[in-house]
Amino acid sequence: MRTLYCGQVNETNIDQQVELVGWVNKRRDLGGVIFLDLRDREGLVQVVYDPDLPEVFELASSLRNEFCVKVTGKVRPRPASQVNKDMATGGVEILGLELEILSKSAPLPLTLDDHQTNSEEQRLKYRYLDLRRPEMAEKIKFRARITSAVRRFLDDNGFLDIETPILTAATPEGARDYLVPSRTHKGNFFALPQSPQLFKQLLMMSGMDRYYQIVKCFRDEDLRADRQPEFTQIDIETSFMSADQVMAVTEEMIRGIFQDLLNVDLGDFPRMTYAEAMRRYGSDKPDLRNPLELIDVADLVKDVEFKVFSGPANDEKGRVAVICVPGGAALSRKNIDEYGKFVGIYGAKGLAWMKVNEAAKGLEGVQSPIAKFLNEEVVNALLERTQAKDGDIILFGADKGTIVSEAMGALRLKLGEDLELTSDEWKPLWVVDFPMFEELPNGGLTPLHHPFTAPTGLTPEQLEADPANAISDAYDMVLNGCELGGGSVRIYDQAMQAAIFRILGISDEEAQEKFGFLLEALQFGAPPHAGLAFGLDRLVMLMTGASSIRDVMAFPKTLTAACPLTNAPGQANPAALADLGLEVEAPAAEEEQA
Amino acid sequence: MRTLYCGQVNETNIDQQVELVGWVNKRRDLGGVIFLDLRDREGLVQVVYDPDLPEVFELASSLRNEFCVKVTGKVRPRPASQVNKDMATGGVEILGLELEILSKSAPLPLTLDDHQTNSEEQRLKYRYLDLRRPEMAEKIKFRARITSAVRRFLDDNGFLDIETPILTAATPEGARDYLVPSRTHKGNFFALPQSPQLFKQLLMMSGMDRYYQIVKCFRDEDLRADRQPEFTQIDIETSFMSADQVMAVTEEMIRGIFQDLLNVDLGDFPRMTYAEAMRRYGSDKPDLRNPLELIDVADLVKDVEFKVFSGPANDEKGRVAVICVPGGAALSRKNIDEYGKFVGIYGAKGLAWMKVNEAAKGLEGVQSPIAKFLNEEVVNALLERTQAKDGDIILFGADKGTIVSEAMGALRLKLGEDLELTSDEWKPLWVVDFPMFEELPNGGLTPLHHPFTAPTGLTPEQLEADPANAISDAYDMVLNGCELGGGSVRIYDQAMQAAIFRILGISDEEAQEKFGFLLEALQFGAPPHAGLAFGLDRLVMLMTGASSIRDVMAFPKTLTAACPLTNAPGQANPAALADLGLEVEAPAAEEEQA
Incomplete structure (x- = not known):
């Protein structure tokens, strides 16, 4: 119906007769002449x-506005x-010769030019209108370009796109x-799958060798700002590849996508152990754009009188x-108090500080409510270790290790943002050498990744002897403080898998019931295998600079997991429920419907 | 871990040292030497x-057998x-120098070389072993090649891969x-979607212009041999394209895939109206490889005394x-009786027949239990219209039109198969000009496609005046008697959509409740749009020559919609049910579990 897209018209088309279809973005009548901004998927042009x-x-x-027309x-x-x-089309215009109205539009229930005034609920209810905004359309188009590039890379590298079931067993x-x-x-x-983890492992056992799938996964959790009940994974699994090889091929993929779609060279991704990441950044997904680091000083303050x-x-x-x-010495008392409250969110009891006025003067050159507890030697050692300059501030975290890491890690990010220290670059890295397990409040162990992750260099016996200190062959790809993807070498040895279940306190019977088929x-000759899964939504979000995961999905749900557009979820047909042998205990009140 | 795949080793590798990984397909000890057939995804090689x-x-x-090794x-x-x-590798062999056992195998619970002895249940329970059979692996690999080719074609033609929700409203x-x-x-x-129909239409209203998705769809119906609870559609929708343009681009896609993957030139697809297909083949998905046709003779037998x-x-x-x-005159009485029973399945009350011994002799030259009811003139007219030759048989269907078409259409297929008349070619076609509606037993109307299909060349008023005779702008792609895909031009006019709902007896209130968001x-300036959906599973099945849809899915369900591998569906955690406010009326008996 069209010669080309509106957004594609340019100087090379001058003097050509063209046919365009699209929506009236704006009409202006100026000096007896009508100007239309005609909009389609690829952009705007003036008619x-x-x-x-x-x-x-x-x-x-x-x-x-929003009439659909042919020009x-x-x-x-x-x-x-x-x-x-x-x-893009600003050098040209179309002199309109013919016009056909394909479809009229009633006045819109929300504005497209200044969407700030639209509520989230309204935007989702009229999603098909919200998506007409070029900034939204761009994100959806960009997402399609990313998936296309991912698929081409994986297809070209011998990965087979294999579908796994959506209707499956509970995990x-x-x-x-x-x-x-x-x-x-x-x-x-x-149950709807939280990930195709077991199926992709079974595909390796079937000899498929290299698998991928861009696949919907589901999680019925209380929704946080950046979670959706259904989300999309780039899911990858390979046989006969080491962790290094999996990291190399997926790094190449991500690097290629950034190069092709954003013209950004991510370079080689550095690797950092989990231990180093926690030590220097208090996080297993450090944002390396932020120059601040955590510096351990326990050895310097072991003997001070300050019990804290x-x-x-x-x-x-x-x-x-x-x-x-x-430059932090410029922070006001109020600022510092606010940071103190902020670390409180993470369980820290307070935030001690020390302003450095004249480093050369040692104890005398610093200003701090806790100065009285410290002596000259300690202060000098602190100044030396932190390499603090005049005008800096030193902020202290002292508590259980987990609390200090989390609180100071979060504070680091907040300071980076508040003080505009975080640079505007792309900073990828691999975090490796994760612990196999983390401790539960009840003293039990839970896998840091998942129970199919292989430990590094241990026999089942060695693992069971000291599980708390075992390192796993797992790896996370982190970009600008976000976990883009994570994976691991999997267990392919039945004895090792059984040992893990024992460590997790899963009885033989329970293991048989839940994972019998995997065991x-x-x-039957399971091959060594390893894999990785990327969160597609988050990747698109990062690459498009979107502020919410909802902005990179065509039809997302609200924070209470409802769809204002289709009114899902809704009441079920009583006959259908009877057929399923189900009774609804608490019939939904009318106002409860989304 | 490998230099190349087992199946890739050939004469060009002679004298090279290679590393291979795979499974022991067979071991033979012959003359003091050990021969291994080593198998991986790409084939076998002798070591x-x-x-x-x-x-x-x-x-x-x-x-x-089935040890996983590195050679x-x-x-x-x-x-x-x-x-x-x-x-493929039969000209070479590997002289083994080193060997590493990566993983041992217990004796398999099913045989891989002669799978005929394995029950369907066993094959699904040990799917990961069943998929090791090269013939199964080939199908899964071929499926991946098809989806890759489809995506490339659609990506290259400006279609955007856009995901629609899996958790949505009931239809x-x-x-x-x-x-x-x-x-x-x-x-x-x-509800899980039976298709993303409404979402793809909404995407057109959002201006996305060209959409596609290879997407899981769900249908909880009593399973027939060739249905699965979850299946995959190649789902396509476009704005500003006519039916002809949609047919052209999708025909090009399918032709390209057959050319690239099977080296088959499907040529231009002929088009046939629904009316002609029903008349000549008694089916809206005629298998054109079969030369038999239905020939209407009502005008010739109007006046015979035979009331049937x-x-x-x-x-x-x-x-x-x-x-x-x-040549059908050679059929025995028993054969004919069996065909009579066969058409009975479709509601036909019997199967009259007439053997043509000597066509030139007219009534005298034929043999038939109903000859006595026919006169010379009628017989000659029948012989002329059918162009029957000596030795042929003429089989009669006479009943309600729908019964005759269905019964004789099915008989045509059966005869084609039994008598080996059906050729071994690829015979695609488009079936077009479907009726908008078909009649329900209660006299009401139901859409032949779906209620969003546009009628051809009618205003809402004209449509409502005579809905039973309205033709829709719908099209089905048929290949060798299978419907590969179907689609239509959609309604983009609110008045027309409302008229359809009225014709279907859907009240305004019900329409508002169920389709309010579409109406x-x-x-708001809905663009003209049209689309189509292909059944990917069936396409793969046809292209790989699989005899069941289950053979082209990695992890299919049984005929009762269960998964013997994971034991899904299973009992739910009572706490989870309580959380959902659900009570199970009939707790599952143990033996009911899949």
Whole structure:
């Protein structure tokens, strides 16, 4: 129906007659002439209707915003005074010769030009209108370009796109499964997969060798700002590849996508152990754009009289770490108090500080409520270790190690943002050598990744002898403080898998019931295998600079997991429920419907 | 870990040292030498271990079927007497120098070489082993090649891959929805989509212009041999394209895939109206490889005394049609009786027949239990119209039109198969000009496609005046008697959509409740749009020659919609059910579990 897209018209089309279809983005009547901004998926172009063609002009006069129209016209250069350099098509305009209204529009229930005034609820209810905004359309188009590039890379590298079931068995993983009642097996339920983890491992056992899938996964958890009940994974699994090889090929993929789609060279990704990341950044997904680091000082404050410091400094599980903020001595008391409250969110009991006025003067050159507890030697050692300069501030965290890391890690990010220390670059890295397990409040162990992750260089016996200190062959790809993807070498040895289940306190019976098929499959020549999964939504979000995951999904749900557009979820047909052998205990009140 | 795949080793690798990984497909000890067939995703290669290397030889002696191993060896030509021309790697073998057992295998619970002895249940329970059979692996690999080719074509033609929700609202369509209870909106349910129909239409209204998705769809129906609860669609929608343009671009896609993947030129697809397809083939998805056709003869038997013929021949809704089977006079009475029973399945009351012994002799030259009811003139007219030759048989169907078409259409296919008349070609076509509606037993109307299909060349008023005779702008792509895909031009006019709902007896209130958001969306400058969806599973099945849809899915369900591998569906955690506000009326008996 069209010769080309609106957004593609340019100087090379001058004097050509073109046919365009799209939406009236804006109509202006100026000096007896009608100017239309015509919009389609690829952009905007200006169309001019003169009164010379009275019939067409009259029709053009009747146009309102968001009418869908077909325009036939001639491309001409804009008068020099009207050239719009901010617009891709700003050097040209179309002299309208014909006009057809394909579809009229009632006044919109929300504005497209200043969407700030639209509520999230309204934007989702009229998602098809919200997506007409070029900034939204761009994100959806960019997402398609990313998936296309990912697929080409993986196809070209011998990965097979293989579909795994959506209706599957419940998993015993932490987060909740969505359940789907079965009609043919009444009283029983399918679950929607949180990931195709077991299926992709089974595909390796089937000899498929290299698998990928861009696949929907589901998690019924209380929604936080950046979670959605259904999300999309780039899911990858390979046989006969080491962790290094998996990291190399996926790094190449991500690097290629950034190069091709953003013209950004990410370079080689540095690697950092989990231990180093926690030590220097208090996080297993450090944002390396931020120059601040945590500096351990427990050894320097072991003997001070200030128990807040010396306590954790002498405790095996304690930690004392500081952040030295350049120029931070300028922070007001109020600022510092606010940061103190901020670290409180993470369980820290306070935030000790030391302003460095004249470093050369040692104890005398610093200003701090805790100066009285410190002596000359300690202060000098602190100044030396932090390399603090005059005008800096040193902020202290002292508590259990986990609290210090989390609180000071979060404070580091906040300071980086508040003080505009965080640079505007792309900073990828691999975090490796994760612990196999982390401790639960009840003293038990839980896998840091998932229970199919292989430990590095241990026999099942060695692992069981000291599980708390075992390192796993897992790796996370981190970009600008976000975890883009994570994976691991998997267990392919039945004895090792059984040992893990024992360590996790899963009884043989429970293991058989839940994972019997996996344990059985490990008996029949299972190959060594490893894999990784990327969060596609987050990747798109980062690459498009979107502020919410909802902005990179065509039809997201609200924070309460509802869809204002289709009114899902809704009441079920009573006959259907009877067929499923189900009774709704608490019939939904009308107002509860989304 | 490998230099190349087993199946890739060939004469160009001679004298090279290679590393291979894979599974022991077979071990033979012959003349003091060990021969292994080593298998991976890409095929088999022969490895030879000599006793010259005693340690390696001893290890090789311990190998059993399906051990996963790494082989290092040197490629050499096979002795001329041992060249195996049936094997891609049959000209070479690997002289094994090193051997590493990566993973041992217990004896398999099913055989891989003669899978006929394995039950379907066993094959699904040990799917990961069943998929090791090269013939199964080929199908899964081929499927990945098809999806890759489809995506490349659509990406290159400006289609955007856009994901639509899996957790959505129930549809009022015929087949049953899978329901998903909501936890955050207790007592309410999501439904899994039977297709992304409404979302793709909304995407057109959002201006996305060209959309595609290879997407899982769900239908909770009683499973027939060739249905699965979850299946995959190649889903396409475009704005500003006519039916012809949609057919052209999708035909090009399918033609390209057959050319690239099977080296088959499908040529231009002929088009046939629904009316012609029903008349000549008794089916809206005619298998054109079969030369038999239905021939209407009502006008010839209108006046015969045989009421079985003259009744339907004089009834507006009746039909009398014959199939003339070349050489069919050789059919035994028993054969014919069986065909009579066969058409009975479709509601036909019997199968009249007439053997043509000597066509030139007219009534005297034919043999038929109903000859006595026919006169010379009628017989001659029948012989002329059918162009029957001596030795043919003419089979009669006379009943309501729908019964005759269905029964004789099915008989045509059966005869084609039984008598080996159906050729071994690829015969695609488009079926077009479908009726908008078909009649329900209660006299009401139901859409032949779906209620969003546009009628051809009618205003809403004209459509409502005579809906039963309205033709829709719908099209089906048919290949070898299978519907590969179907689509239509959609309604983009609110008045037309409302008229359709009225015709279907959907009240304004019900329409508002169920489709309010679509009707509302049509107000805001909806573009003309059209689309199509292909059944990917069926396409793969046809292209790979698979006999069941289950053979082209990695992890299919059984006919009762269960998964013997993961034991899904299973009992739900009572706490989870309580959280959902659900009570299971009929707790699943143990033996009911899949």
